[in-house]
Amino acid sequence: MKRYDYLIVGCGLFGAVVAYELSRNGKVCIAIDKRNHVGGNVYTECVNDIIVHKYGAHIFHTNNEHVWDYVNSFAEFNRYTNSPLANYKGKLYNLPFNMNTFYQMWGVTTPKEARMKIESQKTEATMNTPQNLEEQAISLVGKDIYKTLIKGYTEKQWGKKAVELPAFIIRRLPVRFTFDNNYFDDRYQGIPIGGYTPIIEKMLQKSDIVLDTDYFSDKKFWNSLADTVIYTGEIDRYFDYCYGVLGYRSLHFKTSILKNQSNFQGNAVVNYTDADTPYTRIIEHKHFEFGQQADTVITKEYPIAFQTGIDPYYPINDDKNNMLYKRYLQLAQQQENVYFGGRLAEYKYYNMDQVIECALKITQNYLSFN
Incomplete structure (x- = not known):
C-alpha cells in the first residue's frame, strides 16, 4: 500500500473534519473504521424515504458562528427546533422545565407562583450544600418535578440510584x-437536510477509506502506513487497558418501521421518565425533517451497562474515572507522532459543535508544524 502523511483512526465527525482539513492542505490521508460505514454516531441512513439517526437523535446547535458557517458549507440545514416532551405514566410535560411544565405540574400561571412553589419544596427538603444528584435536583426544581421527571429517567440512564450519583451531573x-x-x-x-452522512462523505472524499476493519487487529501494520497517527477511539484501549478500563454507559437501539402509520407520537423526541418503562426515550425520525410519508420509523433507546466489546456512549466522569483518564493522558502525551482527539480519546462528552471546534484547532496546530 502507498505511503500516507496521516492515518486517521475513526471516521466519525472528529476524524472526518481532521481528514478534510489535512487533505485540502495537501496532506495524503487514510481513514480506518471498525464499523461498516462512515459517520460514527452521527451516521444517518434512509429507511422508507425517512432519514433515520441510527445512533440516537443528533440536533446540531451552537453559538459559534464560525462552526455554524463551516458545517453549513457542506449541507443545507433546516429550521428544526428541539422541543422534547416527557411522558410520565401517560401524562405529558414540556421540556426543558419552563412555565408550561409548571402549569402542567401545579396549575400555576405566573412566574411568581412557580418560583414560590419551587421555593416551598426546596425549603421542605432542608438541605444546604447538595451532596448528590437527588439533593441537587430538588434544590433546583423541588420535589414534585424531581420525582416525576428526573428520578426515574436518570436512574435508568446511569444504572444507579440518584443518591449514588454526583451532584455535578x-x-x-x-x-x-x-x-x-x-x-x-x-x-x-437545525438538522442537515438529508442527514449527516453526506456531510461526512464530503469531508472524507479526498482520503482513502478502509471500513469494517479493526485498527487493533494489526496495529503495527496500520501505523507503518503513515508518518503520523490521529487516534479517535477509546484511549484506554489504545494502551491495552494497562491501568484498567474507563467507565461508560452504553445504549441499545430498537428501531421499528410502522407501516401505514404516518404519525406515531407527534414529536421527534419523547422521554419516558418513569422507572418502570425500560427505555428512556422514543425517537420518531420523520419529525426531524417535517416528513409527510405514509409510514413512520421509531427508535427506542435502552440504557445498558458498558463492557469491553460494545460501543461506549457516555463517559462516567466521576473522580475515580477522571483520575484513571489522567494516567492514560500522561501516556498519550509521551507518544511520538500519535495524537489523540475526540469524545472517546479525550474521555469527555462533546456536543457536535464542540467536536468540530476541537478538530479544527488540533488540525491547525498540526498544519503549523508539518
Whole structure:
C-alpha cells in the first residue's frame, strides 16, 4: 500500500473534519473504521424515504458562528427546533422545565407562583450544600418535578440510584420561567437536510477509506502506513487497558418501521421518565425533517451497562474515572507522532459543535508544524 502523511483512526465527525482539513492542505490521508460505514454516531441512513439517526437523535446547535458557517458549507440545514416532551405514566410535560411544565405540574400561571412553589419544596427538603444528584435536583426544581421527571429517567440512564450519583451531573439543569419549549439556548440550530452522512462523505472524499476493519487487529501494520497517527477511539484501549478500563454507559437501539402509520407520537423526541418503562426515550425520525410519508420509523433507546466489546456512549466522569483518564493522558502525551482527539480519546462528552471546534484547532496546530 502507498505511503500516507496521516492515518486517521475513526471516521466519525472528529476524524472526518481532521481528514478534510489535512487533505485540502495537501496532506495524503487514510481513514480506518471498525464499523461498516462512515459517520460514527452521527451516521444517518434512509429507511422508507425517512432519514433515520441510527445512533440516537443528533440536533446540531451552537453559538459559534464560525462552526455554524463551516458545517453549513457542506449541507443545507433546516429550521428544526428541539422541543422534547416527557411522558410520565401517560401524562405529558414540556421540556426543558419552563412555565408550561409548571402549569402542567401545579396549575400555576405566573412566574411568581412557580418560583414560590419551587421555593416551598426546596425549603421542605432542608438541605444546604447538595451532596448528590437527588439533593441537587430538588434544590433546583423541588420535589414534585424531581420525582416525576428526573428520578426515574436518570436512574435508568446511569444504572444507579440518584443518591449514588454526583451532584455535578445535573448542576446545569435548565430551568426557565418563560413559556419557551426550545430546549437549547444556542443562536443556531437545525438538522442537515438529508442527514449527516453526506456531510461526512464530503469531508472524507479526498482520503482513502478502509471500513469494517479493526485498527487493533494489526496495529503495527496500520501505523507503518503513515508518518503520523490521529487516534479517535477509546484511549484506554489504545494502551491495552494497562491501568484498567474507563467507565461508560452504553445504549441499545430498537428501531421499528410502522407501516401505514404516518404519525406515531407527534414529536421527534419523547422521554419516558418513569422507572418502570425500560427505555428512556422514543425517537420518531420523520419529525426531524417535517416528513409527510405514509409510514413512520421509531427508535427506542435502552440504557445498558458498558463492557469491553460494545460501543461506549457516555463517559462516567466521576473522580475515580477522571483520575484513571489522567494516567492514560500522561501516556498519550509521551507518544511520538500519535495524537489523540475526540469524545472517546479525550474521555469527555462533546456536543457536535464542540467536536468540530476541537478538530479544527488540533488540525491547525498540526498544519503549523508539518
